[in-house]
Amino acid sequence: MNGFERRKERKQANILNAALELFSEYGVQKVTIQEIAQKAQVSQVTIYNYFGGKDQLIFEAVKKFIYERLEKVQDLVQDPTMNFKEKIGLLITNKTEDLLHIHMDFLQTVIADQPDIQELVSSFTQKDSIPLLMELIRQGKDEGYVHPDFSFQTIMFYVEMYYQAFRSTSNLSGLTPQQLSEELSHMFFYGLAGNKEDSLPNKK
Amino acid sequence: MNGFERRKERKQANILNAALELFSEYGVQKVTIQEIAQKAQVSQVTIYNYFGGKDQLIFEAVKKFIYERLEKVQDLVQDPTMNFKEKIGLLITNKTEDLLHIHMDFLQTVIADQPDIQELVSSFTQKDSIPLLMELIRQGKDEGYVHPDFSFQTIMFYVEMYYQAFRSTSNLSGLTPQQLSEELSHMFFYGLAGNKEDSLPNKK
Amino acid sequence: MNGFERRKERKQANILNAALELFSEYGVQKVTIQEIAQKAQVSQVTIYNYFGGKDQLIFEAVKKFIYERLEKVQDLVQDPTMNFKEKIGLLITNKTEDLLHIHMDFLQTVIADQPDIQELVSSFTQKDSIPLLMELIRQGKDEGYVHPDFSFQTIMFYVEMYYQAFRSTSNLSGLTPQQLSEELSHMFFYGLAGNKEDSLPNKK
Amino acid sequence: MNGFERRKERKQANILNAALELFSEYGVQKVTIQEIAQKAQVSQVTIYNYFGGKDQLIFEAVKKFIYERLEKVQDLVQDPTMNFKEKIGLLITNKTEDLLHIHMDFLQTVIADQPDIQELVSSFTQKDSIPLLMELIRQGKDEGYVHPDFSFQTIMFYVEMYYQAFRSTSNLSGLTPQQLSEELSHMFFYGLAGNKEDSLPNKK
DNA sequence: AATGAATGAGGGTTCATTCAT
DNA sequence: GATGAATGAACCCTCATTCAT
Secondary structure, eight states, X not given: OOHHHXXXXXXXXXXXXHHHHHHHHHOTTTOOHHHHHHHTTSOHHHHHHHHSSHHHHHHHHHHHHHHHHHHHHHHHHTOTTSOHHHHHHHHHHTOSGGGGGOOOHHHHHHHHHOHHHHHHHXXXXXXXXXXXXXXXXXXXXXXXXXXXXXXXXXXXXXXHHHHHHHHTOTTTOSSOHHHHHHXXXXXXXXXXXXXXXXXXXXXX | OOHHHHHHHHHHHHXXXXXXXXXXXXXXXXXXXXXXXXXXXXXHHHHHHHHSSHHHHHHXXXXXXXXXXXXXXXXXXXXXXXXXXXXXXXXXXXXXXXXXXXOOHHHHHHHHHOHHHHHHHHHHIIIIIHHHHHHHHHHHHHTTOSOTTSOHHHHHHHHHHHHHHHHXXXXXXXXXXXHHHHHHHHXXXXXXTOOTXXXXXXXO | OOHHHHHHHXXXXXXXXXXXXXXXXXXTTTOOHHHHHHHHTSXXXXXXXHHSSHHHXXXXXXXXXXXXXXXXXXXXXXXXXXXXXXXHHHHHHTOSGGGGGOOOHHXXXXXXXXXXXXXXXXXXXXXXXHHHHHHXXXXXXXXXXXXXXXXXXXXXXXXXXXXXXXXXXXXXXSSOHHHHHHHHXXXXXXXXXXXXXXXXXXXX | OOHHHHHHHHHHHHHHHHHHHHHHHHOTTTOOHHHHHHHTTSOHHHHHHHHSSHXXXXXXXXXXHHHHHXXXXXXXXXXXXXXXXXXXXXXXXXXXXXXXXXXXXXXXXXXXXXXXHHHHHHHHIIIIIHHHHHHHHHHHHHTTOSOTTXXXXXXXXXXXXXXXXXXXXXXXXXXXXXXXXXXXXHHHHHOTTOOTTSOOGGGO
């Protein structure tokens, strides 16, 4: 790869990163191409040369985001040094470094009116996401953390729900993230009724 | 109240309702004043005369939405004919008729850049929402459905999480809403591990 | 019609006239909405409010132009005080006052990529233009100016050819328009070979 | 001339040809430098290196077009094997092969705002075109096809008019090009009144 | 009081042209 | 010398908002 291509790739990455950060902070609609260009240190037109328009830029940003997240989760699921409980803890609290800073709020807005993205997400879910989570849930059932009668779909929905919830945490509750996280982890496994044979972890 | 004022109030209500429906379907950004005026059968300027601008219209719309929802929930919490489990079921599956049609997605976008609304929501949460939910949780603990050691904030977060999750369900899972709802209800009380002494409800 | 509507109509007419003049002088592509707005003494947005966009403005301008010209020609054809030769003279030299200032060059460019306009022109030709010219040619045959064996289509083409030619006259030849017009008129009736029994009109 | 220069000339010719084809098909305004570069298989910058800008490229394209057409006409006029009638027939029906595919519509648009091109065309007309046509018309008078009293300018205008008309024929009339051509040829020589001593050619 | 009409500011996009390899 | 990359200027269009009746 020569100097041209390397610089081109770096600029493309810059633009995508800038776009992702702004999109996730302010929403797709309120971010202007100009702002992205400014943050990525390029001219507006360069963005058009590389991506062809705002819609396609959004598409590529979402794609990049989704597949980068997929890789992280893949590594986690296949990690033999953790048990199911630890993996779930990481997943739902999303401690994987840079992902913490990126909210997916904007996806919901975007999916509504971009059929391409709808298809991208749908295809991603079917081909990549579901098999991965099935493997994880199998681990959970093997290790006895998951009741064997729950349907796969429900469990997936449940996990996703926790994950989604953790994205919009910080400012609402008065507890430290630490406390909230521990209590919710317990609820995740034993529900609102709690584990009758145990007191809560943070009350030990 | 004379006829003039009554007609004025009806128009104001029309505008707010139209705004709410459009905001919740398309997001605050994509709805234009013109569309609201058209749907409410008034002129654009009338909206300005009554509300003073888009921002203030949004503010009033959110306010109306929040307090209407509050009333519904108040009635539910104080209903002596239901037990805790039934009340929670209604709350998280959101079976209260017209609320079903209104999504609050747009709130998240709005809260970010409107300090007035931030304060409104914050004040509402402190003064109205929290006391109400505390009362409900007290009922839950009294009736034995809630582990007494869980902190109030965590429980609130948990309930809210379920509520949020149920809004965006339909198209993702292959299960019937019926099935999903039953399994999730069970998870709500007994967690991912399930109730060891029981099989799942729909397997009985 | 109240004051509102009158002013609205006047503004619409202003815009269309300004657009037509600019279009015909500089071509459709090179004229910006801003220039039209400036010439018509309105804001750009007013144009959008009335016409909805540049394409539709072009459409309406062409429509107006075509039908105004039609009226003029209709009056001419049905005028009983002139004979065929005089009518043709007026038609091809296009002495009808304001039409002199408007060139139709821009139509050719426009027709290529606007299917709506293609249809408009096509429909106009079939429904309005052809019947009118047929009536005129019938007069010509009746009065003995037109050889009875010529097909109608050829004659129409011939007349149109002369008309088109006169639009782009002024700057090319060194003759006065007067002279050119007289010689061409003679050619129109008797061809390049001239009328053998006569010398040319301007040599009498 | 060495290999380098030969390749350079071939590229220049490629660019000019590509430009001419695109200009005549879509008009000067709607053709972008990028499209020309693509069609000519060169980079945009090469065009700038060779021609210096779009305006100058247009200038060179027009120049090339005009002088190539001049050569063809010169050969025709000096051809001793045809008489005046045949030569005129070829000229106005424009049967010279490749010229058929190139429309000069775009010239009219261009001439308006490019003084250089105005001068080019003007100079070409004075120095090259007029003497050539004068020679042709002299032939016509000698052979008795042209009334000797017609002024030279009018005849030129008349020929040009026919030539222009034949460019935009095909789709408008319902006649076959054959028929139209024959009738118009007759009109060319004998006018709308026809030759009194003759019926039309295709009615013999 | 209510409305149709009008507008200033700003967004996405394109294009001729220059830069840097 | 030739090219991919980059850009400033300009255009069409939209929207919240004000004006005038």
